[in-house]
Amino acid sequence: MLRDGYACDAWNVYYNGDKIKGASPERFRILRDGYAEDGRNTYYLGRKVSRR
Template structure:
């Protein structure tokens, strides 16, 4: 018999440990572990994606956006990886993997070369 409780999005916990897809999440505090969306989660000290700690992410200000994107007060992340040159203050998720801030357009967390953030539009067929 197990005390393991499913938390959704691949996460589970027992009274002592947190697990992602059956493997222990190192350093996670089970008592206060909170599963967010898009496979993000956090406790009072760390933010996680797919059970891996996101170095430098702020637990106090971290929030998920959608489609794998998340941000804190200073940085933007795609599937747990920090997006270089993304502005957390002006970042917005568009759709179909696209996002933008005041200076850059991104696709799946990568900067789209030569795309203009002012004139960029998604085309629908």
């Protein structure tokens, strides 16, 4: 587990054990307060959110 419920392996990214569809593990990083990003998308608590 990386932290804050997020984890990844060589192929997928997970939040609390559920796969995050479309997330890229190669560039995935956890931000703070439940947010993370993979270079293409931003996620909040494992769900894709729009960037502002």
